[in-house]
Amino acid sequence: MKATLTQLRRETSRILGPVIHASQKVLITEHGRKIATIVPIVEPDRKRALQMLTAIGPVEMPDRR
Secondary structure (H helix, E strand, C coil): CCCEEHHHHCCCHHHHHHHHHHHCCCCEEEEEEEEEECCCCCCCCHHHHHHHHHHHHCCCCCCCC
C-alpha cells in the first residue's frame, strides 16, 4: 500500500489497518518522494525455526578464539 504523509495524518486508522490486520507494508511519500515504510512487527515462530534447524542436521561450530 502507498500513502502520502498528509493522508497518514488525516486517516491514520485507515492507513494502518492493513499493517495491523493483514501484515502488509505501507510506503509513505511526501511530494512524490519516498520517506518511510511502516512494517508490521512479526514475532518469531520458534517451533518452526527449530524444525528448520533440525532438518539441516548436525552443525559443527568453529572454536572460539
